[in-house]
Amino acid sequence: MNAGQPFDLDRPTRRTARVSVILSLSLMTIGLFGALWHRSSQSGLIVPFGMTFADPFRFFMAAGILILALFPGVRVAIALVSFKRGGSVAKAVIAAVVLAELLVSMLASGS
Amino acid sequence: MALLVGLFAAGLTAGTLGALLGLGGGIFLVPLLAHLFGYPLRYAVGASLVSVLATSAAVAAAEKKGRVADVSLGLRLEIATAAGAVLAGWVAAHIPVTLLGVGFAIVAFGTAWYTLRAHGPRASAEAPSAPGDYQVRRWKIGYAAASLAGAASGLFGVGGGFLKVPVMQSVMGVPLPVATATSNFMIGITAAASVFVYLGRGDVLPLVAVPTALGVLLGATLGVRLQSHIAPRLLRWSLAVLLVVLGAQVLLQGFRPV
Numbered sequence: 001m002n003a004g005q006p007f008d009l010d011r012p013t014r015r016t017a018r019v020s021v022i023l024s025l026s027l028m029t030i031g032l033f034g035a036l037w038h039r040s041s042q043s044g045l046i047v048p049f050g051m052t053f054a055d056p057f058r059f060f061m062a063a064g065i066l067i068l069a070l071f072p073g074v075r076v077a078i079a080l081v082s083f084k085r086g087g088s089v090a091k092a093v094i095a096a097v098v099l100a101e102l103l104v105s106m107l108a109s110g111s
Numbered sequence: 112m113a114l115l116v117g118l119f120a121a122g123l124t125a126g127t128l129g130a131l132l133g134l135g136g137g138i139f140l141v142p143l144l145a146h147l148f149g150y151p152l153r154y155a156v157g158a159s160l161v162s163v164l165a166t167s168a169a170v171a172a173a174e175k176k177g178r179v180a181d182v183s184l185g186l187r188l189e190i191a192t193a194a195g196a197v198l199a200g201w202v203a204a205h206i207p208v209t210l211l212g213v214g215f216a217i218v219a220f221g222t223a224w225y226t227l228r229a230h231g232p233r234a235s236a237e238a239p240s241a242p243g244d245y246q247v248r249r250w251k252i253g254y255a256a257a258s259l260a261g262a263a264s265g266l267f268g269v270g271g272g273f274l275k276v277p278v279m280q281s282v283m284g285v286p287l288p289v290a291t292a293t294s295n296f297m298i299g300i301t302a303a304a305s306v307f308v309y310l311g312r313g314d315v316l317p318l319v320a321v322p323t324a325l326g327v328l329l330g331a332t333l334g335v336r337l338q339s340h341i342a343p344r345l346l347r348w349s350l351a352v353l354l355v356v357l358g359a360q361v362l363l364q365g366f367r368p369v
Contacts, residue, residue: 013171065320
């Protein structure tokens with residue numbers, strides 16, 4: 001794996017990114033408008049068919065955020081699988097370092 | 112509803128600028144959400160992290176041939192970024208934050224100057240990029256800058272893209288489109304790690320993060336489309352101006368570690 005060659009991960013990465021973006025966008029939009037609808041139903045404004053909506057819409061929003069959060073990890077996995085050059089040891093070292101980086105970031109954010 | 116539209120607009124602006132300049136957009140969003148909208152810093156950072164992820168994914172989805180991230184370069188620099196973040200923990204305990212802020216500003220001004228320098232690898236940076244048409248050089252400076260970006264990320268809660276992009280472009284000889292895409296790839300990894308912690312602590316408010324992220328998703332897609340229509344010279348100047356503003360802000364107001 002050589003730096004200086006933006007390795008053509010285009011197709012799998014782009015496809016995954018598009019699916020992630022579309023899924024996340026849909027879930028977050030449903031969640032957001034659902035939550036607004038729920039809020040207006042509580043204030044007695046617009047309540048079609050007398051329906052009320054509760055926290056499940058938060059779940060939609062959280063799911064959308066989660067999909068976005070998982071995408072970088074999927075992207076690294078695609079990269080490591082797709083690299084044709086470089087031994088498995090190099091890949092394992094990079095994967096381990098990236099994992100360590102994730103841990104450090106998590107610890108730093110949590111402190 | 113006006114608040115949601117405002118958040119969406121803030122996200123749209125941050126996403127467009129972030130995608131154009133290879134930044135996560137957090138550098139614009141955190142002050143906007145905290146100062147203009149009045150949200151506590153932890154909620155502002157939580158929403159900003161989600162937006163950084165949105166930028167990263169949207170840019171990856173819109174990448175075109177020749178404008179792809181150099182994943183190998185990104186992963187190697189990410190190692191230095193991790194080391195910088197670890198070092199920042201030690202440094203924070205031993206060096207006054209004011210001194211760090213001054214150093215940070217000096218680096219920002221220096222990077223702005225180098226970005227605008229008349230000679231150097233400008234030609235290669237502006238040339239259309241295709242895989243294998245450039246040679247990454249000055250790795251040591253690149254690693255140092257990535258460490259500094261990691262330290263900045265750990266200390267000040269910024270992504271560090273504002274350092275990585277100019278250094279990759281001006282010092283390491285990476286074409287600007289590849290540098291911005293690589294930076295977006297890297298900041299996505301860093302933000303993904305942090306966002307889980309913020310989600311767990313309840314610091315990601317859906318009604319703040321979601322409209323902002325929706326704006327960012329749209330803005331980032333727009334930014335990638337615009338990138339091919341905007342002269343690299345203008346992008347370079349925008350980045351330099353941003354660096355100077357950021358450096359001045361640090362000097363005038365001070366940077367508080369998060």
